[in-house]
Amino acid sequence: MPGAPAVHGCCDRCTGAAGSAAAAKVARRRLLKAAVFPSHDDSVTSAGTSSQADSSFDSVPQDPHVGPGRAGFADTGQLPRAVSGTVLDVSPQVLVLGDAGDEQRFTLTPDAVAWRGAQLEPTALRQGDHAVVRLHPSSRQTADRIWANIGRVTGIITERSGSRIVVDEGATRSPRVVAIQPRAAGRIQVRFPTLEPGYLIDVIGLRRDGELDGMIPATSQPAYPVSTMPQPPLVSGRIPDSIGGSATWHEPGDEPPGVLGVCYPALDPETNCAEDAASGQTHGYARMPYLAIGSVLRVKNECTGLDCMLPVTGCAPVARLFNDRCVICGTSPRGRIADLTMASFVALGGELDRSCFNATITIGE
Amino acid sequence: MLFNAIREVQLPLIAALLLAGCGAKLARALRVGSADAALGPTALFPMRMRRPLAIVMCAIELGLGVGLILTAGPIRSMAAADSIRLVTGVMFLVATSALIELRSARPDVGCGCFGDFSTAPVSGRTLARSAFLAVAALSTISLPAMNKSMLNTNKVGVLATLAAELIILGALSPELGEGLIRLGYSAPCELRATSAERTLAALRRSKQWRRRVGMITDPAPIDMWRELCWRYAVFPASVEDRRTEVVFAIFLAQRHPTVHAALVDAGTGQPLPWPAPPPRTGLLRRRPNLPIAAPSVPVHVGSAPADVPLSSDL
Numbered sequence: 001m002p003g004a005p006a007v008h009g010c011c012d013r014c015t016g017a018a019g020s021a022a023a024a025k026v027a028r029r030r031l032l033k034a035a036v037f038p039s040h041d042d043s044v045t046s047a048g049t050s051s052q053a054d055s056s057f058d059s060v061p062q063d064p065h066v067g068p069g070r071a072g073f074a075d076t077g078q079l080p081r082a083v084s085g086t087v088l089d090v091s092p093q094v095l096v097l098g099d100a101g102d103e104q105r106f107t108l109t110p111d112a113v114a115w116r117g118a119q120l121e122p123t124a125l126r127q128g129d130h131a132v133v134r135l136h137p138s139s140r141q142t143a144d145r146i147w148a149n150i151g152r153v154t155g156i157i158t159e160r161s162g163s164r165i166v167v168d169e170g171a172t173r174s175p176r177v178v179a180i181q182p183r184a185a186g187r188i189q190v191r192f193p194t195l196e197p198g199y200l201i202d203v204i205g206l207r208r209d210g211e212l213d214g215m216i217p218a219t220s221q222p223a224y225p226v227s228t229m230p231q232p233p234l235v236s237g238r239i240p241d242s243i244g245g246s247a248t249w250h251e252p253g254d255e256p257p258g259v260l261g262v263c264y265p266a267l268d269p270e271t272n273c274a275e276d277a278a279s280g281q282t283h284g285y286a287r288m289p290y291l292a293i294g295s296v297l298r299v300k301n302e303c304t305g306l307d308c309m310l311p312v313t314g315c316a317p318v319a320r321l322f323n324d325r326c327v328i329c330g331t332s333p334r335g336r337i338a339d340l341t342m343a344s345f346v347a348l349g350g351e352l353d354r355s356c357f358n359a360t361i362t363i364g365e
Numbered sequence: 366m367l368f369n370a371i372r373e374v375q376l377p378l379i380a381a382l383l384l385a386g387c388g389a390k391l392a393r394a395l396r397v398g399s400a401d402a403a404l405g406p407t408a409l410f411p412m413r414m415r416r417p418l419a420i421v422m423c424a425i426e427l428g429l430g431v432g433l434i435l436t437a438g439p440i441r442s443m444a445a446a447d448s449i450r451l452v453t454g455v456m457f458l459v460a461t462s463a464l465i466e467l468r469s470a471r472p473d474v475g476c477g478c479f480g481d482f483s484t485a486p487v488s489g490r491t492l493a494r495s496a497f498l499a500v501a502a503l504s505t506i507s508l509p510a511m512n513k514s515m516l517n518t519n520k521v522g523v524l525a526t527l528a529a530e531l532i533i534l535g536a537l538s539p540e541l542g543e544g545l546i547r548l549g550y551s552a553p554c555e556l557r558a559t560s561a562e563r564t565l566a567a568l569r570r571s572k573q574w575r576r577r578v579g580m581i582t583d584p585a586p587i588d589m590w591r592e593l594c595w596r597y598a599v600f601p602a603s604v605e606d607r608r609t610e611v612v613f614a615i616f617l618a619q620r621h622p623t624v625h626a627a628l629v630d631a632g633t634g635q636p637l638p639w640p641a642p643p644p645r646t647g648l649l650r651r652r653p654n655l656p657i658a659a660p661s662v663p664v665h666v667g668s669a670p671a672d673v674p675l676s677s678d679l
Contacts (some may be wrong), residue, residue, distance in 0.1 A: 292590035
């Protein structure tokens with residue numbers, strides 16, 4: 001039986017080692033960038049310091065993406081909000097979640113739906129289930145969607161023994177074990193015909209005892225093994241401010257629960273983390289502008305119309321290896337451009353059991 | 366007359382495309398060291414069948430390309446020539462159907478028609494090209510053997526048809542744009558990998574660095590990151606015994622990068638005014654009548670705040 005190999009060390013750019021430290025770095029970098037490129041508003045309100053940022057030329061290119069200083073992050077008051085916790089009690093009208101000693105009660109809407117491997121009534125949830133709850137936009141105390149014990153494994157297959165597969169999710173995450181459930185094996189094998197080492201896999205299922213019971217194929221398997229990934233298409237000319245593609249979600253790992261952020265698939269390779277997938281691939285399938293932890297993106301869900309500003313909080317070393325398309329509402333023009341935290345994905349109206357939504361990101365608005 | 370000219374052009378054109386397709390697939394297989402990772406309709410088949418299918422497809426293209434050329438001229442049996450042309454037409458029809466299936470089943474996969482050049486997902490143009498080539502190949506059935514006299518009698522018509530068809534095929538080929546990009550490619554700065562060492566070297570050659578280096582306490586940056594075309598480097602600094610940081614933003618240009626700088630408080634990160642530059646008493650004392658040259662950077666003297674280093678720039 002395959003067991004999960006030793007965990008890789010976490011590097012400077014991963015979000016995991018210390019979520020608060022990463023958040024502090026995000027905030028600090030935004031502050032420092034705003035100091036160099038003060039926004040117009042800043043210069044008006046603080047005329048005395050408007051020339052604190054100095055340049056060596058008069059007609060120098062100004063940063064076209066002056067934004068971090070004035071970019072407002074997601075206004076969670078305007079968005080459906082995600083809450084996670086352990087189910088303590090559930091009735092047809094009320095859901096009680098417990099989290100670190102706190103008890104939270106949510107009223108369930110009449111059409112509230114739950115998911116635990118399949119759609120079910122909220123009353124079918126069990127005590128002890130770990131639930132991600134989407135709150136109704138109109139009320140912080142009303143829940144309309146619940147996902148129980150949902151998990152996702154996205155990575156490169158490193159080992160297989162029967163229906164159990166060890167998956168490498170990149171240098172910054174622990175290897176995961178997926179157990180393909182017999183009743184889901186056919187469905188998964190249609191979309192992932194090659195469950196062999198070196199190939200990519202992306203499966204949604206139920207978390208159980210540190211493993212994932214694979215139930216839903218989250219995409220179609222790329223035709224290539226990671227070692228022979230095609231060269232990304234070349235891009236010339238001006239890079240557009242907005243890029244359309246697929247937005248996926250990932251399990252929080254050691255990120256702080258409920259963090260709003262996005263893992264971006266093209267972090268600057270000079271900082272030795274994101275491009276450090278176990279496969280040794282130094283490039284992703286799509287060429288995208290280089291960014292860093294702390295950069296700000298506006299992510300828009302093209303299927304729901306919801307959008308918000310999110311900081312780049314981590315690397316997406318595996319998402320960049322996929323060249324799949326999201327087909328939730330039309331076919332996305334390119335593959336994965338953003339790997340959202342669960343909270344961000346739900347806040348933008350994504351359905352966790354549907355794996356992705358068509359998205360547009362705008363850099364440094 | 367024109368119809369004959371159109372038919373005559375098809376054979377060399379289709380043969381050239383088939384041979385180019387086979388060559389590009391071979392080049393790709395040699396580059397990645399395997400035919401398993403082939404693009405195109407082979408992605409519809411189980412893994413174990415992809416390699417033989419890729420090899421068969423390449424062999425068919427090679428065989429038909431060579432066959433079309435060999436049977437274009439005077440040969441004993443026109444039936445052999447027509448057979449090859451018919452098979453070519455049928456092959457393109459099958460390819461069109463396979464691409465339609467591929468487009469619906471795997472919208473992310475390229476057609477692989479020309480190896481690495483055909484990585485873009487199958488589009489309507491790709492389908493139209495395949496169907497167009499099928500019609501072109503079938504139109505050559507029963508075309509008499511080509512000879513020099515035929516070309517001489519209708520030279521203008523053949524050349525005009527050839528040019529028109531090349532334009533049509535170019536318009537239907539997503540690979541053309543990719544090829545042109547590769548010929549004269551220069552990545553936009555947002556996508557260009559630039560080493561941190563190179564950026565720091567450029568920074569240290571800049572006027573901004575020379576102007577600020579006096580207050581920097583450690584030449585190694587304490588933080589450095591990149592966004593789009595800019596790389597930011599933060600250095601610890603000390604101004605009048607206050608812990609500060611100097612933040613540089615370096616534009617990732619090949620030569621003479623633009624550099625911006627700001628002074629911030631080390632604790633809060635809030636911007637601070639640059640300290641007034643020390644009076645350059647030594648120089649002025651030695652040369653009291655030195656005319657003040659116009660600075661290279663236009664500055665608004667009347668409203669210049671203390672941070673504009675007028676004296677140090679002279």
